[in-house]
Amino acid sequence: MKELRLMKGNEAFAEAAIRAGTDAYFGYPITPQSEVIEYLMAQNPEERTGMAVLQAESEIAAINMIYGAAGCGKKAMTSSSSPGISLKQEGLSYIAGAELPCVVLNVVRGGPGLGTIQPSQSDYFQAVKGGGHGDYKLIVLAPATVQETVDFVKLAFDLAFKYRNPVMILSDGIIGQMMEKVELFEQIPRSDEEYDWATQGKKPGKDHTIITSLQLKPEEQEKVNLRLQAKYREVEKNEVLYESYNTEDADYLFVAFGSCGRITQKAMEMARKKGYKVGQIRPKTLYPFPVEVINKLSDQVKGILTVEMNAGQMVEDVRLAVDGKTPVEYFGRYGGMIPSPDEILNAFEQKFIGGK
Amino acid sequence: MNEEIIIAGFGGQGVLSMGQILCYGGVMQNKEVSWMPSYGPEMRGGTANCTAIISDEKISSPVLNTFDTAIVLNQPSMDKFEDAIKPGGMLIYEINGIIRKPKRDDIKIYSIAAYDESIKMKNTKIFNMIVIGGFLKVKPILDVENVVKGLEKVLPERYHHLIPLNKEAIHRGMDIIECEK
Numbered sequence: 312m313k314e315l316r317l318m319k320g321n322e323a324f325a326e327a328a329i330r331a332g333t334d335a336y337f338g339y340p341i342t343p344q345s346e347v348i349e350y351l352m353a354q355n356p357e358e359r360t361g362m363a364v365l366q367a368e369s370e371i372a373a374i375n376m377i378y379g380a381a382g383c384g385k386k387a388m389t390s391s392s393s394p395g396i397s398l399k400q401e402g403l404s405y406i407a408g409a410e411l412p413c414v415v416l417n418v419v420r421g422g423p424g425l426g427t428i429q430p431s432q433s434d435y436f437q438a439v440k441g442g443g444h445g446d447y448k449l450i451v452l453a454p455a456t457v458q459e460t461v462d463f464v465k466l467a468f469d470l471a472f473k474y475r476n477p478v479m480i481l482s483d484g485i486i487g488q489m490m491e492k493v494e495l496f497e498q499i500p501r502s503d504e505e506y507d508w509a510t511q512g513k514k515p516g517k518d519h520t521i522i523t524s525l526q527l528k529p530e531e532q533e534k535v536n537l538r539l540q541a542k543y544r545e546v547e548k549n550e551v552l553y554e555s556y557n558t559e560d561a562d563y564l565f566v567a568f569g570s571c572g573r574i575t576q577k578a579m580e581m582a583r584k585k586g587y588k589v590g591q592i593r594p595k596t597l598y599p600f601p602v603e604v605i606n607k608l609s610d611q612v613k614g615i616l617t618v619e620m621n622a623g624q625m626v627e628d629v630r631l632a633v634d635g636k637t638p639v640e641y642f643g644r645y646g647g648m649i650p651s652p653d654e655i656l657n658a659f660e661q662k663f664i665g666g667k
Numbered sequence: 668m669n670e671e672i673i674i675a676g677f678g679g680q681g682v683l684s685m686g687q688i689l690c691y692g693g694v695m696q697n698k699e700v701s702w703m704p705s706y707g708p709e710m711r712g713g714t715a716n717c718t719a720i721i722s723d724e725k726i727s728s729p730v731l732n733t734f735d736t737a738i739v740l741n742q743p744s745m746d747k748f749e750d751a752i753k754p755g756g757m758l759i760y761e762i763n764g765i766i767r768k769p770k771r772d773d774i775k776i777y778s779i780a781a782y783d784e785s786i787k788m789k790n791t792k793i794f795n796m797i798v799i800g801g802f803l804k805v806k807p808i809l810d811v812e813n814v815v816k817g818l819e820k821v822l823p824e825r826y827h828h829l830i831p832l833n834k835e836a837i838h839r840g841m842d843i844i845e846c847e848k
Contacts, residue, residue: 315694317687317690317691317694317700317702317820342706343706428706484706485703485729485730488703488704488706489701489702489703489704489729490687490690490700490701490702490703491700491701491702491726491729492694492699492700570729570730573726573727573728573729574727574728574730576727576728577727577728580727649730651730651731651732652728652732653732
C-alpha cells in the first residue's frame with residue numbers, strides 16, 4: 312500500500328529530498344522555510360541514506376557548497392526564502408555558467424528587503440528571468456499543493472541532470488506552511504554514476520576535467536552563450552507543464568500559478584456558478600512558460616485575467632504569449648496579503664463584465 | 668460535504684493541533700483535507716489560528732475569508748472571526764474569559780465550558796479535545812473513532828498512553844456542549 316501522510320509543505324519537501332536520493336543539502340534557516348532543515352536534521356539522513364545535511368554559516372556559503380558538490384556530479388540542493396535567495400544569486404549564476412545541475416527551493420515571502428514573512432509571489436521575475444548576472448535561465452517549477460512539492464523534487468533533479476542546469480522550485484509561505492495529504496514515493500537509492508563533465512578523479516588516458524564559468528576570450532564566451540541558448544530552446548520545446556481547467560468552452564481565461572492558482576480556481580468555480588464561462592491555465596513550469604496554449608486560447612477568449620501575489624510580474628509573460636490578440640488584465644495583492652476568491656471574482660467582473 | 672473551519676485562540680491552547688487532529692481524522696475517513704496555520708509574529712502573544720478544511724472533493728483554496736464553523740477560545744478570536752461565519756453557519760465558543768457574547772442572529776451559536784471540565788478531569792491539557800468533542804456532537808462530520816486514530820498520528824508515541832484520556836475528553840465535550848441559539 313502507498314504511504315499517505317499529512318505533512319507540511321516544507322517537511323514534505325525535506326522528506327522527498329531524502330527519498331529522491333539526494334547526496335547533499337546545504338542551507339541556512341529563514342522563515343517561512345526553516346522546517347526544511349529542521350526536518351532534515353531530525354531525520355538523521357546520514358543514517359538513512361548517507362545524505363549529507365549541513366547548516367552553512369550563510370546562504371552564500373551554502374550555494375557555493377552546492378557549486379562544489381554539483382561539480383562532483385552529486386545531487387545537491389539548497390532551500391531558502393526570498394532574502395536568502397537573493398544572497399544565492401551570484402552562486403546560481405556561476406552554477407548556470409559552469410553548466411552544473413542543482414535544485415533550489417524558494418519559499419517566497421513578501422519583499423523587497425527583509426519584507427515580511429507572509430506568503431508572496433514577488434520573486435517571479437528573479438526566478439524566471441535569470442536572477443543573477445549574465446544571460447542564463449533557471450528551469451522554474453511552481454507547485455500548488457504539498458503533493459506537487461513532493462513530486463517536483465524528483466522532477467527537478469531529473470531536469471537538472473538532463474540539461475545540466477539549476478532548477479528552482481518556486482513555492483511560497485502558504486504551500487510551505489500548510490498541511491495536506493501526501494503520497495510519498497519510494498526511496499530512490501543514491502547514485503554512484505560517473506559523468507564526463509564532473510570532477511570525480513582523473514582517469515588514466517583521460518584529460519582532467521575543468522569546471523569554470525570564466526572565459527577570457529570573447530569568442531569562447533560567445534560559444535558558451537550559444538550553447539546555453541540552444542539548451543534553453545530545447546527546454547522550451549520539451550518541458551512545458553501546465554494544468555488547464557474548463558478551457559474548452561471558455562469565454563474568459565484566468566492565469567495564475569502556485570498557491571494563488573488554487574485561490575483563483577475557487578474564483579473560477581464561483582464565476583461559473585454566476586454563469587460566466589471562465590477557464591483557467593495554471594502554469595506548472597514558469598520557465599519554460601506555457602506560451603503556446605495561452606497564445607492558442609487567446610484566439611478563443613474575450614479577455615484574460617492574471618492573478619498574482621505580486622504587483623504584476625507574470626502578466627508580462629502572458630502579454631508576450633498573447634501577442635496583442637486579446638485584452639490582458641492583472642489583479643493581485645502583495646506584501647504578504649493573500650487575495651480572496653471574492654476579490655478575484657470582483658476584479659474579473661469590474662474589468663471584463665461591468666467594466667465600463 | 669465540505670466543511671470550512673477556523674479555530675482560533677491564544678497560543679498554547681492547542682489551537683493548531685486541534686486543526687491537525689481533525690484533518691488527520693479526515694484522512695482516516697478518506698476525506699480531502701487542508702490545514703493552514705497562522706505563523707510567525709502573528710502567533711506570538713496574539714491569537715493563533717488555523718484553517719481546517721475537510722471535504723469530499725478536492726480542495727481548491729486553502730485560504731478562506733468566510734467559514735462554515737468558527738471555534739473560538741478567547742475574546743480576541745471572537746472579535747476577529749464572528750463576522751467571518753457564513754450565514755447559517757456555526758459558532759462554538761469556550762466560555763472562559765468571554766466578556767462579550769456573540770451578537771449574530773443568523774448563525775447557530777454553541778458554548779462549551781471546556782476549561783472548567785478539564786479541571787474536573789484533573790488535566791487542563793485535554794481542554795482542546797473537550798472542545799473537539801463538542802464540535803463533533805453538533806457537526807458529526809467525522810466518526811470519533813477516526814478522530815482518535817488521527818490523534819495517534821499527531822501525538823508522539825511517548826504520549827500514546829494518554830489516548831484513552833483524550834477519548835474520554837471527546838465524549839465529555841459531546842455531553843457538555845450547550846446550544847445558545
